[in-house]
Amino acid sequence: MSKREKRVALVTGASKGIGAALAEYLHKDGFIVYGTSRNPEPVDPYSQKTPTMLSMDITNPGSVQNAVAQLLNREGRIDLLVNNAGLHVVGVLETMPLEEFERCWRTNCLGALLVSRAVVPRMKEQGQGHIINISSVGGALGLPFQGAYSASKFALEGLSESMRAELRGFGIKVVLIQPGDIRHQDCRSESPAPAEYVKAFSTVMKVAWEDEEKGYPPELLGPLVLKILSKKHPRLRYSFGNVFQRLVPGAKRLLPWNLYEKALRLYYKF
Ligand SMILES: NC(=O)c1ccc[n+]([C@@H]2O[C@H](COP(=O)([O-])OP(=O)(O)OC[C@H]3O[C@@H](n4cnc5c(N)ncnc54)[C@H](OP(=O)(O)O)[C@@H]3O)[C@@H](O)[C@H]2O)c1
Numbered sequence: 001m002s003k004r005e006k007r008v009a010l011v012t013g014a015s016k017g018i019g020a021a022l023a024e025y026l027h028k029d030g031f032i033v034y035g036t037s038r039n040p041e042p043v044d045p046y047s048q049k050t051p052t053m054l055s056m057d058i059t060n061p062g063s064v065q066n067a068v069a070q071l072l073n074r075e076g077r078i079d080l081l082v083n084n085a086g087l088h089v090v091g092v093l094e095t096m097p098l099e100e101f102e103r104c105w106r107t108n109c110l111g112a113l114l115v116s117r118a119v120v121p122r123m124k125e126q127g128q129g130h131i132i133n134i135s136s137v138g139g140a141l142g143l144p145f146q147g148a149y150s151a152s153k154f155a156l157e158g159l160s161e162s163m164r165a166e167l168r169g170f171g172i173k174v175v176l177i178q179p180g181d182i183r184h185q186d187c188r189s190e191s192p193a194p195a196e197y198v199k200a201f202s203t204v205m206k207v208a209w210e211d212e213e214k215g216y217p218p219e220l221l222g223p224l225v226l227k228i229l230s231k232k233h234p235r236l237r238y239s240f241g242n243v244f245q246r247l248v249p250g251a252k253r254l255l256p257w258n259l260y261e262k263a264l265r266l267y268y269k270f
Helices: 019-030 062-075 098-124 147-170 193-214 218-230 244-252 257-268
Strands: 008-011 032-037 052-055 078-081 089-090 129-134 172-179 188-192 236-242
Touching: 008 019, 008 062, 019 032, 019 078, 019 218, 032 062, 032 188, 062 089, 062 098, 078 098, 078 218, 089 098, 089 147, 098 129, 098 147, 098 172, 098 188, 129 147, 129 218, 147 172, 172 218, 193 257, 218 236, 236 244
Parallel strands: 008 032, 008 078, 032 052, 078 129, 089 188, 129 172, 172 236
Antiparallel strands: none
């Protein structure tokens, strides 16, 4: 089999949502796809019909090494890693349990680093590879009552920028995708708001959850990933979602700060 035909992809968090849709899309496009979940459904590991699911907790270095070793033992190479697995933690920064804050950061930022570190040595040997990190509009905007999530995604953005610079000379391209609202986000964890925050918290989160229900279908991410892979020099960052959400990060950079904050308050009605 030629190198071109045997493209091997690893998509973390492929049990549902964006990761499941992307793994399916890449599989149909001809990739050999491995997806991950903390509790994968038992399937025939040699079936060609669906992406192969590996057990992986991205916050656990041993679990990550073990899953990546299985993939490399079977395929011998890895062309694409999509760090998609993520956790959406919602709550008031003043009071949310610190364990929740930390769990969000460990999943959304440290997890991406651990999985990247496990695949980079083989990508370096190959002299090529892509690492695509799924960030969020929340990685460009500090969203009210989503501070833990925004902090973790801002951290992922910084990590990706640095990693891109470090790995460029080895032929490894690191890219961020910033999705807006996408239908389906199960891995939510909501800490209760104290009484004095309840009104603002519920108003803001009502808008946020409604946006998500009306969000973009996750299936549309696949073509963007293929477009990125086809570029000789992909950009650091690609946005994904409806036009409004694609424009907001740019508007934040261009608008006077007070105007931007006013627009954000108007949008979230608080
Ligand atoms: N949906 C949106 O509106 C939206 C918008 C912007 C960005 N994003 C980002 O897109 C990514 C996917 O979001 P989604 O909405 O598709 O989420 P989802 O439907 O809740 O799925 C999350 C996936 O992450 C996996 N996961 C969570 N914690 C994990 C851990 N510690 N180790 C391994 N896997 C773990 C879950 O796998 P198991 O539970 O099976 O282990 C699941 O497959 C996330 O990074 C999210 O922040 C989503």
